[in-house]
Amino acid sequence: MPSTRRELLASCLAAGAAVAVPALAAAEPAAPARRRRTLRIAHLTDIHVQPELGAARGLAACFAHVQSLPERLGLDAPDMIITGGDTIMDAMDADMARTRLQWELWRKTKADHCGLEIRSVIGNHDVWGWGKTKAGTTGDEPLYGKHWACDEFGRDKPYASFDRGGWHIVLLDSVFPFGEGYIGRLDEAQWDWFEADLAAVDPAMPVAVFSHIPILSATGLAVASPPPDSTPQDSTVPDSSVPDGPPPGLQVPANRIHVDGRRFLKTFAARPNVKACLSGHMHLVEQLDYQGVRHLCNGAVSAGWWKGRNLGTDFGYAIVDLHDDGTVERRYVPYGWTAPS
Numbered sequence: 001m002p003s004t005r006r007e008l009l010a011s012c013l014a015a016g017a018a019v020a021v022p023a024l025a026a027a028e029p030a031a032p033a034r035r036r037r038t039l040r041i042a043h044l045t046d047i048h049v050q051p052e053l054g055a056a057r058g059l060a061a062c063f064a065h066v067q068s069l070p071e072r073l074g075l076d077a078p079d080m081i082i083t084g085g086d087t088i089m090d091a092m093d094a095d096m097a098r099t100r101l102q103w104e105l106w107r108k109t110k111a112d113h114c115g116l117e118i119r120s121v122i123g124n125h126d127v128w129g130w131g132k133t134k135a136g137t138t139g140d141e142p143l144y145g146k147h148w149a150c151d152e153f154g155r156d157k158p159y160a161s162f163d164r165g166g167w168h169i170v171l172l173d174s175v176f177p178f179g180e181g182y183i184g185r186l187d188e189a190q191w192d193w194f195e196a197d198l199a200a201v202d203p204a205m206p207v208a209v210f211s212h213i214p215i216l217s218a219t220g221l222a223v224a225s226p227p228p229d230s231t232p233q234d235s236t237v238p239d240s241s242v243p244d245g246p247p248p249g250l251q252v253p254a255n256r257i258h259v260d261g262r263r264f265l266k267t268f269a270a271r272p273n274v275k276a277c278l279s280g281h282m283h284l285v286e287q288l289d290y291q292g293v294r295h296l297c298n299g300a301v302s303a304g305w306w307k308g309r310n311l312g313t314d315f316g317y318a319i320v321d322l323h324d325d326g327t328v329e330r331r332y333v334p335y336g337w338t339a340p341s
Helices: 005-014 055-067 096-113 147-153 188-199 261-270
Strands: 037-044 080-083 118-120 160-164 167-171 175-178 181-184 207-210 274-279 285-290 293-298 316-323 328-334
Touching (some): 055 096, 096 147, 118 167, 167 188, 261 274, 274 316, 293 316
Parallel strands (some): 207 274
Antiparallel strands (some): 037 316, 175 181
């Protein structure tokens, strides 16, 4: 007598008999969990507001576009705006009168045209007077350096964090003094604060980190010559001056990317709830996914410093959707501005 199911089937087939074979039990595929968007941020970076080139009118148009997304594109309105640094055209090499004029223009345009909550990252152009030769500063002025921008943004430090929509949001200060210019990195006081801040976050809560200068990016490869805001000191720094820097023999484009990037990668590896790093500075749009973290460079409201597109990147801003499962989606939105003739 056939002793197994296979032998039974074989004997029946050999005899030409019909047989009903019991179906094997199959596990039902698990239904995919439905994610839910918990926070929508409009990321407006590299605004570079100034009296020239219609920049204030362009910013007003951008604010109007952000707040009319439901009518324009059928998208839900953002919950808040985060500005990504370089709010004003330039304070680093500007005197006090020129710097005051730019901040007043920012304040008025924001008050007249924006009804959404705004949180801000500090960019290199928001720092007053580090270019002492051109700015005519001594370094002893009460508003020197980042103090002026901190006053404008309503906080006592150039970095901050907060919780919103089930996410922990970190606003870093990327701008580190180097000669009369800057490089991209955190000082040790900010590193201590950042690591303690992440340690205090529930490991189940996803984290998004906003910086002005990209933490990890390939956009520097697309720029064959220094950007118009660079200074001779900005271009490179030797390995020996950068803790946790690049392998020996390489030079870092220190005004385009964080030179302490490998330290960030070590920190993120120990904190897998860090899900996204968002930046500006390069006036380009990029997505780079690395070791579970999505790095997004989000163009520029001013595109090519209000003179036109920058390497094909239009005047625009990013809509960033943060979901309850820790995923991040970005959409770059041109807002229809064209440079004046």
